[in-house]
Amino acid sequence: MPFVPPEVLLLGPGPSPTSPAVRMAQSAPLLGHLDPAFLPVLEGVQQSLRTLFGTQNALTLPIAGTGTAGMELLVANLVEPGDRVVLGVHGVFGQRFAEAARRAGGDVVEVRAEFGHSLALEAMERAIAAGPTRLVGVVHAETSTGVLTDLKPIAAAARAHGALFAVDCVTSLAGVGLHFDALGVDAAFSGTQKCLSAPPGLSPITFSPRALAKAQARRNPPPFYFDTRLLTGYFGPDRAYHYTAPISMIYAIAAALDEVAAEGMAARETRHRRVAAALRAGLEPLGLVPLVPVPEATPMLTTIRYPDGVDDKAFRAHLRQVHEIEVGGGLGSLAGKVFRVGLMGHGARLPNVLRALAAFGDALGALGHRADLGAALAAARASHA
Ligand SMILES: Cc1ncc(COP(=O)(O)O)c(C=O)c1O
Structure with a gap:
């Protein structure tokens, strides 16, 4: 018998849930990586990625x-040895x-900021x-951490000093x-x-x-697999063999990119922002506080502080075992102090927010904390209306 995974709602930092179209695409029969029917799929993926990155880069x-x-x-x-x-x-x-x-x-210079805070532009x-x-x-x-960085001033500073960004x-x-x-x-x-919702x-x-x-x-070539000259051979007009393209993965990303194009990137960003706002609206009645304030926060991932006395492992185990929901734990200096909720791509929709809030409220209750679940759901719905 093949492995049949349990139904788990993926609301962690990735992977995010895949759509039916992406799953179907991934199980389509293989073609050769140089097959004339496959190459247009690859070309379409490259072109869609250019659109998403906002670039014309070949x-x-x-x-x-x-x-x-x-x-x-x-x-x-x-990066070559000695490069700053x-x-x-x-x-x-x-x-x-x-x-x-x-x-x-x-020769790496780290410009550090405390986890949960933005980088200081002047320091950069x-x-x-x-x-x-x-x-x-x-x-x-x-x-x-759930912090979104403003790229524009850093890009300008890099350019002004002749550095690549x-x-x-x-x-x-x-x-x-x-x-870009x-x-x-x-x-x-x-x-x-993550937000592409492909595997x-x-x-x-x-x-x-x-x-x-x-x-x-470069003075020395990079590793063979990552050599841009050789990659350009296959991913450029020659379509010369460099490595065997992972066909099923390309089918999956092609389907995911088609879904992004059909929705439109502006509408997709708005969808991510609306569900993040709905989640935030529902947190307060539960006594939960996001780590990062809105102007600096990522819309696709919200990091939430645990109230005093809530055990990370017990909380997340309750979500996974009782509610079949995965969220992420804290990483690095935030381990045990926060949990991370991803509402990404196909997962970024109101019903998932409501399921998550209900599960959070129930888990808090089970761990001895009071949480106003009804008010949380109402606040989320009102925010999204
Ligand atoms: C911002 C960021 N960079 C890099 C990575 C590494 O990606 P992967 O785990 O797919 O290798 C991750 C994965 O979570 C990420 O979130």
Whole structure:
């Protein structure tokens, strides 16, 4: 018997629930990765990704691997030993980006902010100006904290000092509108399992011509798999074999991108913002407080503080076992202090907010805390009306 997974509502930091169309696409029969019927699907995916990133970059493609593979590809191509790299670090994924750049030999300057707070622009600007900088990097939507970073001033500071600007948009892609060419983003990587609502396993990446030129002028080539020249061979007009494209994953991302296009990115961003607002409205009657205030918060992921005395493991076990809902725990310095609720892509809809609030209220009650569940549901519905 094949494994039949239990029904679990995925409201954590990813993976998010997939739509029926994405699931059906993924189970379609395989084609060869150079088959004339498959190549237009691939071309369509690349073109849709350009639209979503807000770029015309020729090198825009879904690399095989999860978001971290995209991060590795980026640093492997753009960081050479000794290069000065300025990285905003205000969460676990900023730390990961910094560590990846260090492992590529970069001389990494971390501009830190406390988890749950935004990066200080002046501190970023000072660090960028303090020496000849090859690369500036930030995480757009910090999934470990729920902070959304304003990219525009950091992009401008990087450009003013001749540095490349790189963005981790694993969680923001397809949840908020991206306009990377207009902002001056040189390189970015994302993932499929967040607001795109496709399974994990691909990392959409994009490199500007400026970034590509730097990558291809390296003294030493990057790892074979991540070599932009070889990738361009398959993902460019030649369609020359580099590695066997993960066909079923490409079907899945194609279906997910079609759904984004049918909805329209502006409407999709509004949907994410409306359900996040409904969730927030329902938290107060439960005695729950978001970690990050609205102007700085990510609309697709809300981090919520535990009231004193609520045990993280017991709370999340109640959600999973009694309500069949997954949410995320805190990461790094926030472990045990917060839980993280993702309303992403196909999961970002009001019924899921109401189910989540009902489960939170019930879990709090079971753990001995008073929570006004009726008021929470009414507040969420009123916010979304
Ligand atoms: C902002 C951010 N960057 C990078 C990653 C790493 O992606 P993956 O786990 O798909 O390798 C994640 C995953 O949650 C993330 O949220």
